[in-house]
């Protein structure tokens with residue numbers, strides 16, 4: 322059976338600082354460079370959420386997805402400092418971790434098996450994606 326996927330795009334702006342208390346200041350700088358700047362910096366994040374779609378109920382699932390992403394991801398992170406979010410209390414706010422956090426927020430809220438992939442564009446050249454544990 323063929324499988325159709327649909328991707329919706331969302332946006333939020335947030336600040337962060339790449340830093341981990343597990344490393345010394347020098348090691349943090351070596352690992353993260355200017356992204357370790359103590360004052361932090363911001364990104365215009367783009368979140369791409371891909372779900373398995375069926376034509377018949379397309380509008381219903383997309384309306385549901387828009388509402389869920391807006392309420393649980395965009396309103397949570399937009400114009401916030403990601404380092405202050407509880408999801409990152411023990412995680413560095415890298416794009417790799419952010420995309421997994423967003424998957425973890427959305428996957429339990431959608432029908433089982435519906436979420437296919439989450440992507441996060443952090444900068445012009447950095448894109449992260451996660452499709453769940455396999």
Ligand code: NI
Nearest residue numbers: 337356362364
């Ligand atoms: Ni950054």
